[in-house]
Amino acid sequence: MYVDLVSAIQERGVFLTHPKIAIIGGSTISEVLARQVVKVLPVENFIPLYGMTEGAPFFAASVEDDKEQCIQNVGKAVNGIELKVVDKEGRMVPIGTPGELWARGFCVMKGYWNDEEKTRETITKDGWLKTGDQVTLQSDGIGKVVGRIKEAIIRGSDNIYPKEVEEFFLEHPDVVDVQAFGVPDARWTEEVCVYIRPREGSKLDEQHMKYFCKGKVSTPNHVNLVFVISYRVST
Known part of the structure; x- marks a missing residue:
């Protein structure tokens, strides 16, 4: 709300x-x-x-x-x-x-x-x-x-807490809301997926968000973040 x-x-x-x-x-x-x-x-x-x-x-x-x-x-x-x-x-x-x-x-x-x-x-x-x-x-x-x-994401032997991931991405000025959760992975059991709701009119994409993470996120074992960016469509 x-x-x-x-x-x-x-x-x-x-x-x-x-x-x-x-x-x-x-x-x-x-x-x-x-x-x-x-x-x-x-x-x-x-x-x-x-x-x-x-x-x-x-x-x-x-x-x-x-x-x-x-x-x-x-x-x-x-x-x-x-x-x-x-x-x-x-x-x-x-x-x-x-x-x-x-x-x-x-x-x-x-x-x-x-x-x-x-x-x-x-x-x-x-x-x-x-x-x-x-x-x-x-x-x-x-x-x-x-x-x-x-809701901890168990990746290999590491526990990753969604709230910490979400707090980081909410610092981006064009991110309105975000949810982080685990998705199945054959090697690590779970990988991190980040669902992002961008601000209306912005042009965020996966490559931009990966660049935003560069040098700012300390992740165990080179975590591969999976991004899903959802734009609202007016009807």
Whole structure:
């Protein structure tokens, strides 16, 4: 919604004066898009919220919070729940270190309806909900989503997180939206595919995007990026 709203305002060359607050929830938002929302709409307050269907909210910002902090993070841990960031073995990692976010408290569901196996996979015996999101947690309770563990692209022995790839391509001025995901590969099991929605009127192509990556992307084992560029067609 915010991608389309920002694009429509820029394409029409209009200027809004009345928006007060932009609230982000239901999905993570890139820092690039967050800054566009603040600049283009423009809004006085940018309020991120973080949670999931299985439990919400875990993090929330308020109008008193620093705008720059809200752009870069998903708010502060809410009162009354427990949060921790763990490694693959479920051991807590040091403050500020990326890991999977686990949550426990009154806002966490009891389980999936008529699906005990899925419930056991998602909620530990002592009540911790495994979110599947890669997060960093600061000592003051501020959280930042840095990746999606469940959507990690497994290329050989390397884990590639789509969010990191998407954030990079969104820095291009003619890229409106982007999704990165894995596609089957006979040698590496998965290769990285990047689906790009360019700004209307631009002339992006695969060769241009590869040139844009040159010298800027550190990729393991010479990753071969597959580009799909989709232009909207007016009817």
